[in-house]
Amino acid sequence: MAASTRIPFRQLLGRALRLRCPVCGDGRLFRGYLKMNDVCPDCGYVHAREGGYWLGAMYVNYGVVVAVSMAAHLVMTDSFQVPVTIQMAVLVPGAAALVLLFAPWARALWLALDLMFDPPKQEDHQRAVDRAKLVVNEDGEPVERT
Numbered sequence: 001m002a003a004s005t006r007i008p009f010r011q012l013l014g015r016a017l018r019l020r021c022p023v024c025g026d027g028r029l030f031r032g033y034l035k036m037n038d039v040c041p042d043c044g045y046v047h048a049r050e051g052g053y054w055l056g057a058m059y060v061n062y063g064v065v066v067a068v069s070m071a072a073h074l075v076m077t078d079s080f081q082v083p084v085t086i087q088m089a090v091l092v093p094g095a096a097a098l099v100l101l102f103a104p105w106a107r108a109l110w111l112a113l114d115l116m117f118d119p120p121k122q123e124d125h126q127r128a129v130d131r132a133k134l135v136v137n138e139d140g141e142p143v144e145r146t
C-alpha cells in the first residue's frame with residue numbers, strides 16, 4: 001500500500017474551483033458562505049490539517065487581490081488615463097470587497113496547493129476513516145455517529 005496518495009494537481013485545482021473536498025471530490029468544503037466544514041461530509045477527511053492551517057489561505061487571497069488590483073491599475077493608467085485619486089476611490093473598496101468574495105476559493109486553493117506538495121498519507125486516510133465514524137452537526141463540528 002502506498003505511503004501517500006498523490007492526487008494530480010489538475011484534479012486538485014478543479015475540485016478547489018468547485019469548492020469540493022480535494023480528496024474525494026464530492027463533499028462540499030463549505031456549508032454556507034465563509035462557513036467551512038471541518039470534516040468532509042462525504043469521506044470524513046479533515047480539511048484543516050493542523051492548527052493555524054488557514055493562515056496560508058490568507059497569503060493566497062492577498063496575492064490574488066494584489067495581482068487583480070495591479071492589473072486594474074495598469075489598465076486604468078495605460079488605457080484610460082484615469083487620475084490616481086479616482087483609481088484609489090475605486091481600487092481600495094474594490095480590493096476590500098474582493099478579499100471577502102474570494103475567501104472561499106483562497107482556502108480551497110490553499111488546500112489544493114498543500115495537498116500537491118504534501119499529499120494525504122495513508123495514516124491521514126485511516127484518520128479520515130476513523131473520523132468517518134463521526135458526523136458533522138449543524139455547527140459543522142464532528143460528533144459521534146449514533
Ligand SMILES: [Zn+2]
Pocket residue numbers: 021022023024025026027040041042043044045
Ligand atoms: Zn471528501
